[in-house]
Amino acid sequence: MSKIEDMAIALDRAERERTPLPPLSETYPLLAPTEAYAIQNALFAIKLAQGTRLVGRKIGLTSQAMQLQMGVNQPDYGFLLDTMAVPSGGVLACSECLQARIEPEIAFWLAADLRGPDITAEQVLAATRGVSAALELVDSRISNWRITLVDTIADNASSGRMIVSELVVPVEKLDLAAVWTELTRNGKPVGTGNGAAVLGHPALAVAWLANKLAEFDVTLLAGQIVLSGAMCAAVAVAPGDTFRATFTGLGEVSVSFT
Numbered sequence: 214m215s216k217i218e219d220m221a222i223a224l225d226r227a228e229r230e231r232t233p234l235p236p237l238s239e240t241y242p243l244l245a246p247t248e249a250y251a252i253q254n255a256l257f258a259i260k261l262a263q264g265t266r267l268v269g270r271k272i273g274l275t276s277q278a279m280q281l282q283m284g285v286n287q288p289d290y291g292f293l294l295d296t297m298a299v300p301s302g303g304v305l306a307c308s309e310c311l312q313a314r315i316e317p318e319i320a321f322w323l324a325a326d327l328r329g330p331d332i333t334a335e336q337v338l339a340a341t342r343g344v345s346a347a348l349e350l351v352d353s354r355i356s357n358w359r360i361t362l363v364d365t366i367a368d369n370a371s372s373g374r375m376i377v378s379e380l381v382v383p384v385e386k387l388d389l390a391a392v393w394t395e396l397t398r399n400g401k402p403v404g405t406g407n408g409a410a411v412l413g414h415p416a417l418a419v420a421w422l423a424n425k426l427a428e429f430d431v432t433l434l435a436g437q438i439v440l441s442g443a444m445c446a447a448v449a450v451a452p453g454d455t456f457r458a459t460f461t462g463l464g465e466v467s468v469s470f471t
Contacts, residue, residue: 216241217248221255224368227354233311234354237368238361249366250429256369257292268438269293270426271349273370274362275418275442276410285362288412290422291370293438299350299376301466307452310352313373314447315468317394317458319408319415320347320377321439327419329427334416337423340435341416343381344389346463348456349440350374351447375440378466387462390414394444394460399453406444415441 220237227234237252238244261267273289274280280287299305307313324342352373355364365371389408396404412418418441423433433439448456450470457467 217251217255220252220367221259224252224256224354225259228311231308231311233356236355236359236361236364238364244363244367246363246366249363252367253291253369254429256367260292260294265294265296267292268295268298269440270422270433270437271370271372271375271440272418272422272442273351273365275412276406276444285365287362288418288421288442289362289366289370290425291372293372293375293440297372297374299374299468301376301378301468303376304469304471305350305374306471307450310350310373310450311354312358313350313352313450315396315450315456316349316351316443316447317396317404317406317445317460318347318349318440318443319389319392319411319460319463320345320375321415321419321441322381323433323435323437323439325435327423327433329424332420332423334414334420337416337419338384341384343383344387344415344463345381346378346394346458346460346466347440348376348458348466348468349443350376350450350468375438376466376468377438378464380464382463389416392461392463394458396445396448396456396458398448398456403448404445408444410444411442418442
């Protein structure tokens, strides 16, 4: 079995057993981003073999706040599975996660395929049937969030769950860069941000994703959802917390924890 497969199996086991791993970047100091994406792809194959279904993609590390928080300097991406979806207003057990954090995002619903290279923000908007308010629960299978870029890439961009509002708003009705959000925990503000925090414009983030996926011969498909990236720094989760994000023009989305 290869090093790539070994690490993918270890990450899957860490998630299932709720036991974090030492940083892969410490175990394998020469691990490169291309190898980290190969680990993620092997992890994806393991998840599909377990009966899950791909529903979309997520973009991580798109805001300066998140790059500073995680100590990295470029975006990454991960896969979204049907088993990751939680309805707005839903309840999650903290015991399902290792070290969860919450961040507000704008979710894109695709009506047409997007295939890089050279996809533009304008093409993304033309291919989008609408956007929704969303929360992403990020989680790390790496001990104490001691991650570098290759650690989070391999670990499916530190994905955990997605909580998406049922309200879908046509992009023509919004200036996505100006959409403002406030994140509250138990009614108290814990973060604010706008769409411009996401690589300058959330559609630019989706264009980056389409072009990056093309390097691996992957296309974003009609019907898929894309989480475009955090609009403010992620906030740690604890039992008893209720998080709510309110967005201008998009309404709100919430999730509670036991």
